[in-house]
Amino acid sequence: MTQARMDPRTQRRSRAARRVRDLLRAAIVLEEFSAGPLPGEAELMLSFSASRQVVRDALALLRDEGLVKRIPGTGTLSVASKVRHSFSYMHGPEPVRDTEVVSHRILSTAREIAAPRVAERLRLPKGSACGVIEYLTYVGEEPYSACTAYVPPPLLDVVARGQQVEEWYRVYELAGFELGVTDQAVEAILADDLVAGLLNVATGAPLLLFERLVRDHTGTPLEYAFARVRGDRMTLTVQLPRHSWQCRRGPKRGPEA
Template sequence: MTTTMPTFHPRTERRLAAAGRVHDLLRSAIMHGEIPSGVLPGELELMESFSASRQVIRGALEMLRQEGLVRRMQGSGTLVTSLRVTHDFDFLHGPAQEIAHKVLSVGQEIAPPSVARKLRIEDGGSCGIVELVTDLADTPLDTTTVYVKVDFLPTVLQFDPHDEWFSLYAKAGIELGVTDHAIEASVADPFNASLLGVDPGHPLLVLERLVHNTDGEPVEYAFTRIRGDRLTLRQSLSRVEPRTRSD
């Protein structure tokens, strides 16, 4: 199957590429809180800062507007309106911003085979299932399905919606160790779309995690479905390869 790439006039191609670069840099400044006033500089100042034409600047601002990151207010300029969370993947924690959880349901069922394998539950054994919705400033951020061992359910029933989810383990005297994460792109199904306030098919990031205690025993298997327009993932990486253990 042959894929046909779109073709543009060379001048248009240069303008679109330049607008994309300006968009990337402005978006990064918004995400890192580098615009403390919440108001972007005016078009003339942006044109000077980026050595770009008015068309390029307007194209970049339109991309930000389509993402829901900014809006134009008459007499006030272009305002940052982003409702996003920033999540650093350096240790296991919840979002840094003020959020609130809503527990939709807490139940117990026969563990599906894949869950039983992940949590090391014997065949035919039961698991706890918790369904959550997380809000950011009263706006839906994500939905989560958490599978836990049955003996952890009494602790779940003590969960304070304004606490971090992982604080439950400290309450239960469980010290958390390594967590395996997988991140995939997906889209919202009708049920989760209704919870997240988006249309079915809306872009999502799905975080699949398997949490272990310090003894290496699995304690939680979960899927978090996050609105793609609400999350920035950050991670610090080293070029230095970890040493392999010699026998």
């Protein structure tokens, strides 16, 4: 049934359910609910001024997303732990729960002739070699991201030790590098068969692709990488000022009383 032909009452219920879904998802991700079962249907109906069917439709949408599950006799439980990743400074994933540990597993390392874009980003001579590292990042026991990192050949052994650190960028600092600015580009993609298997998601599942260029404090490139992050494991957060001067000077003060 198309949206145009849908009964008006059904359209209103569908829109209401999606609004409740969005608000519930935000509350779950930000841990506004205590750990364990979500509030019951009657409490959710009161909280959102919604009918029982709207609440049930909203919970069904969240189940389709894999964020909650229904357990007969227990209720509806949150099952996905989202990592909140703020774009305020350069860092790795920050687990929501204190019991979750970030770890890395190196899948492969190799020396290859750098592709033109890799050579340009790493400032390598055309036709020269680069190091290639494939690795997985885990948050707790669940895979979080799959990454391909390109580095200048002298850094291949350094980055291969990333399996021993909790925060990926720390591997450079332990090797004596002072990190500077990192460029990040983010876009939404779908998981192919290989990445889906690595991340334990279905083929075609939503991912966030992070393309990054890591530099030291002098601007020298240290790493050019592509990280594919599970869309169901990450929430991006950032505070955006309205005007550029607020980035430099902070909030503008009004006239004194």
